[in-house]
Amino acid sequence: xxxxxxxxxxxxxxxxxxxxxxxxxxxxxxxxxxxxxxxxxxxxxxxxxxxxxxxxxxxxxxxxxxxxxxxxxxxxxxxxxxxxxxxxxxxxxxxxxxxxxxxxxxxxxxxxxxxxxxxxxxxxxxxxxxxxxxxxxxxxxxxxxxxxxxxxxxxxxxxxxxxxxxxxxxxxxxxxxxxxxxxxxxxxxxxxxxxxxxxxxxxxxxxxxxxxxxxxxxxxxxxxxxxxxxxxxxxxxxxxxxxxxxxxxxxxxxxxxxxxxxxxxxxxxxxxxxxxxxxxxxxxxxxxxxxxxxxxxxxxxxxxxxxxx
Amino acid sequence: xxxxxxxxxxxxxxxxxxxxxxxxxxxxxxxxxxxxxxxxxxxxxxxxxxxxxxxxxxxxxxxxxxxxxxxxxxxxxxxxxxxxxxxxxxxxxxxxxxxxxxxxxxxxxxxxxxxxxxxxxxxxxxxxxxxxxxxxxxxxxxxxxxxxxxxxxxxxxxxxxxxxxxxxxxxxxxxxxxxxxxxxxxxxxxxxxxxxxxxxxxxxxxxxxxxxxxxxxxxxxxxxxxxxxxxxxxxxxxxxxxxxxxxxxxxxxxxxxxxxxxxxxxxxxxx
Numbered sequence: 001x002x003x004x005x006x007x008x009x010x011x012x013x014x015x016x017x018x019x020x021x022x023x024x025x026x027x028x029x030x031x032x033x034x035x036x037x038x039x040x041x042x043x044x045x046x047x048x049x050x051x052x053x054x055x056x057x058x059x060x061x062x063x064x065x066x067x068x069x070x071x072x073x074x075x076x077x078x079x080x081x082x083x084x085x086x087x088x089x090x091x092x093x094x095x096x097x098x099x100x101x102x103x104x105x106x107x108x109x110x111x112x113x114x115x116x117x118x119x120x121x122x123x124x125x126x127x128x129x130x131x132x133x134x135x136x137x138x139x140x141x142x143x144x145x146x147x148x149x150x151x152x153x154x155x156x157x158x159x160x161x162x163x164x165x166x167x168x169x170x171x172x173x174x175x176x177x178x179x180x181x182x183x184x185x186x187x188x189x190x191x192x193x194x195x196x197x198x199x200x201x202x203x204x205x206x207x208x209x210x211x212x213x214x215x216x217x218x219x220x221x222x223x224x225x226x227x228x229x230x231x232x233x234x235x236x237x238x239x240x241x242x243x244x245x246x247x248x249x250x251x252x253x254x255x256x257x258x259x260x261x262x263x264x265x266x267x268x269x270x271x272x273x274x275x276x277x278x279x280x281x282x283x284x285x286x287x288x289x290x291x292x293x294x295x296x297x298x299x300x301x302x303x304x305x306x307x308x309x
Numbered sequence: 310x311x312x313x314x315x316x317x318x319x320x321x322x323x324x325x326x327x328x329x330x331x332x333x334x335x336x337x338x339x340x341x342x343x344x345x346x347x348x349x350x351x352x353x354x355x356x357x358x359x360x361x362x363x364x365x366x367x368x369x370x371x372x373x374x375x376x377x378x379x380x381x382x383x384x385x386x387x388x389x390x391x392x393x394x395x396x397x398x399x400x401x402x403x404x405x406x407x408x409x410x411x412x413x414x415x416x417x418x419x420x421x422x423x424x425x426x427x428x429x430x431x432x433x434x435x436x437x438x439x440x441x442x443x444x445x446x447x448x449x450x451x452x453x454x455x456x457x458x459x460x461x462x463x464x465x466x467x468x469x470x471x472x473x474x475x476x477x478x479x480x481x482x483x484x485x486x487x488x489x490x491x492x493x494x495x496x497x498x499x500x501x502x503x504x505x506x507x508x509x510x511x512x513x514x515x516x517x518x519x520x521x522x523x524x525x526x527x528x529x530x531x532x533x534x535x536x537x538x539x540x541x542x543x544x545x546x547x548x549x550x551x552x553x554x555x556x557x558x559x560x561x562x563x564x565x566x567x568x569x570x571x572x573x574x575x576x577x578x579x580x
Contacts, residue, residue: 027542028541028542029541030539030540030541034539034540034541035539035541036311037311037312037313038313038314038539056560058560058561059543059546059560059561060546061546061548061580062533062545062546062547062548062561063533063534064543064544064545064546065534065535065536065542065544065545066534067360067361067362067534067536069359070358070359070361071361072361072362072536074536074542074544076542076543076544076546079543079546079560079561222361223357223361251357252357271361273537273541274362274536274537274539274541274542275352275358275361275362275363275536275537276314277314277403277537277539277541278314
């Protein structure tokens, strides 16, 4: 089904128009090929691949995951194939997909973010870059960038200066004031912001008196975090003029509508992909039904229509 | 074979012991393609949960070109839900998943070492081995359980396949009083054995090291926590050996993708 339905189209970043607002969240959709038998990848609004670092990363020791009430904790440790392998092994498959491909990048230093941005700028078939400044799993990782507005500004500005592609900055929820980091990303030149990344959490085995994750702490995702995500999307959308992409526990089309009403121009589906690998396409079908049932009005008309009066 | 999502209809549900159940499912698309050692991710809840995750379950037997069997030990609400499905109900599966056992091309001596519910995938394996190049008299099946009731039904099923079975129990209520791995000493030392094992991790470690010492080919089926089963989350990592493994300067193996069956030498057992 390659027919474009303009009633589902949304604009997200630097002139990038998506055929629909349904994207995949980085780290829950592999490099796309893992899902080719479950989803018609061509139909998706965009595919965001697993976070890429300059060098391959082996990830954290196990156990890496824990199931929690309505969610999960992960401390995968940003395991990925590294930039060169990504370009040589993963991009040939991704280039054949009609959906825009967005590459999520992560680094230990400003220089790493800059090098990644430059090299990806020279790679064909990439529609935008998403900057992970918030993953809480790696000790030397992005947590310092994501929680300090000055550093958010700096990373955003350096990535922007090295690429002509639209730049999405993915915000950490592990802050007191999300509007400060949202504003910093916009000031740094971000074309869009996406939020939220996982919330820092932990789980304890009371019998062994040990943490359930080898990394002790990890990132919480899934339906458990949806109310926090909705609140932050709404707060951020109230202060920035750039598009906001909502992430956090989306499982159904109703969840998508809630995020869009709160101010999101598009959404990313994450943890749900792990449980029902065809979630994105099911939600997309549901969104089309919603449009049909509401007089065929374009879906973009509901963005930011929350009535608070 | 690329994995797919499907609904399986429950045709039978048999209680094996106190907390172990055997489901017979009609799911031709899977039955026709699943090989021994592969697994499925079964949904452990009605609607959207909880619990959130699917549960990884190895394929216990393929009865014909339409029906498969799963062996389920109830350890929490997810497995309780799956084990509680009655004939006529359906259950959502994703599969077939993972890399299964490699069957020998020629006849030879084969030893199967199973512990408790970990015996599940070894039953399909054994029936395929005996249906192929392996003769019943060159097979030894060692099964371990905490008590006799844990393992007697499964032992009977293996015997019905024509395989000689020896049992070990922790409490001595049946067979050898001790660990199933101690039965390995009963194998004739002059011969070479091809060993297949699945069970608790310490048991498999002992089996793997025993075989590596003797340079016997050995395959183990590992179990880990798993969120997706389709190599998207990378949560099911185990330390690997060799140039691509952690112990060799590389990284982790993923039980859902490179496994669940590994050659004993692929796993960094000491880490």
